[in-house]
Amino acid sequence: MSLHILGLVALGGILLSLPFAAAPGRHISPLDAFFTSTSAVCVTGLIVVETPHDFSLFGQIVILLLIQAGGLGYMTISTVVMAALGRRVTLQERLTLADALNIQSMDQLLRFAGTVAALTLALELAGAVALSVRFAADHGWSHGAWLGVFHAVSSFNNAGFSLFSDNLMGYRGDIVVNLVVSALVILGGLGFLVMSEVLHLRRSDLRPGLSTHTRFVLSITAVLLVAGTLVILALEWDNPRTLGTLPLGERVLAAWFQSVTPRTAGFNTVDIGAMTTPALFFIIVMMFVGASPGSTGGGVKTTTFGITVAAIWTTIRGRGEIVLFKRRLAPDTVDRAFAVALIAFLAVNAAAGLLLIAEGRDLLRTLFETTSAFGTVGLSMGKPDSVVSLAGAFSAFGKMLVMAMMFMGRVGPLTLAVALAGRGAAARVRYPEGKVMIG
Numbered sequence: 001m002s003l004h005i006l007g008l009v010a011l012g013g014i015l016l017s018l019p020f021a022a023a024p025g026r027h028i029s030p031l032d033a034f035f036t037s038t039s040a041v042c043v044t045g046l047i048v049v050e051t052p053h054d055f056s057l058f059g060q061i062v063i064l065l066l067i068q069a070g071g072l073g074y075m076t077i078s079t080v081v082m083a084a085l086g087r088r089v090t091l092q093e094r095l096t097l098a099d100a101l102n103i104q105s106m107d108q109l110l111r112f113a114g115t116v117a118a119l120t121l122a123l124e125l126a127g128a129v130a131l132s133v134r135f136a137a138d139h140g141w142s143h144g145a146w147l148g149v150f151h152a153v154s155s156f157n158n159a160g161f162s163l164f165s166d167n168l169m170g171y172r173g174d175i176v177v178n179l180v181v182s183a184l185v186i187l188g189g190l191g192f193l194v195m196s197e198v199l200h201l202r203r204s205d206l207r208p209g210l211s212t213h214t215r216f217v218l219s220i221t222a223v224l225l226v227a228g229t230l231v232i233l234a235l236e237w238d239n240p241r242t243l244g245t246l247p248l249g250e251r252v253l254a255a256w257f258q259s260v261t262p263r264t265a266g267f268n269t270v271d272i273g274a275m276t277t278p279a280l281f282f283i284i285v286m287m288f289v290g291a292s293p294g295s296t297g298g299g300v301k302t303t304t305f306g307i308t309v310a311a312i313w314t315t316i317r318g319r320g321e322i323v324l325f326k327r328r329l330a331p332d333t334v335d336r337a338f339a340v341a342l343i344a345f346l347a348v349n350a351a352a353g354l355l356l357i358a359e360g361r362d363l364l365r366t367l368f369e370t371t372s373a374f375g376t377v378g379l380s381m382g383k384p385d386s387v388v389s390l391a392g393a394f395s396a397f398g399k400m401l402v403m404a405m406m407f408m409g410r411v412g413p414l415t416l417a418v419a420l421a422g423r424g425a426a427a428r429v430r431y432p433e434g435k436v437m438i439g
Helices: 002-017 030-041 057-072 074-084 091-101 109-139 141-156 175-190 192-198 212-236 248-260 277-289 302-316 331-359 363-374 396-411 413-421
Strands: none
Touching (some): 030 057, 057 109, 057 141, 109 141, 109 175, 175 192, 302 331, 331 363, 363 396
């Protein structure tokens, strides 16, 4: 899957480097073109040039297609196309697709891939129609329709790219835009298995109804959304630069929206750089957690976060096994969760440290940008006196490091670590047990 993503990034970078990909009178450097391609394929949304003004219609269409391919998954699209053309899908391609969709069984894999594509297009179409009608009232039908399609695809794929210079701040109090975009973001971040189970398109292998995975994802997502809204509302309540001067209903709506988008979507209806330090730190945590497995989003994933919290709570209570919804978790699942969380934590801090040395920016802004890249979020405290992300002010080295973090966040930290290190041979010797003091 990693090689397919790199190939898609390369193709997008080449297309966006073409002269007619830039708006008249604008020039886009090859590095900025490849940065934009990486951000689109990795459905991140960090920008180093203005999407609505620096790219032509051709460039914007390329970005839209890269978002769609990156979010839905290159292998999902290619497998569905191959099946439609009657080409035999190889075992390796099936294994790659199963890994990309985070499913355990190979049964009916192609049928499920078709379901993923159909479900994606149906939800994006519904969102595009609703947003087009709303945007048409302000921008006319032709441009409004393009805005609706672009933002619907960007929302469902958790990309955060916008064709407005101020992102969605101009629609902060708009019920239609806020609810449609947040609904698409949440659905895209749940994962295809969860959505299909909820829609009764797929049943659990153990018994009718929702699987443990789906129930766990829905529970954690609900907790994070509600808690996030309340925390942001409390921390920004008196901030005159964000929520402080808004009517009550608009405050709640803005807090809800900024609770939804930090877990990998990247849209914003308030000025992120104007938020208080505690709120920014909270958003960093939310960005690190990210979306759910098998979804269009990044981060360590909601299940990883939930399992680590459950494991810590189980250890504190002195119990031997983690039990969720009357189902115990296998030890290797817990080990994998801690490995993902630790690798991600170390990678984000190492990258932030290198950026601090290379770019000389302050700690909070640098850590925020790095976490946003890893979580494939796209939120940024911004480049000073500009509407682009802070990465727009970075050197070539800094931009390439951010690109690497976006790539890592998209493929997953554990997947990348295993790919780089390789799997060693199974140990043939088992040594005596040793004792090490903890805590």
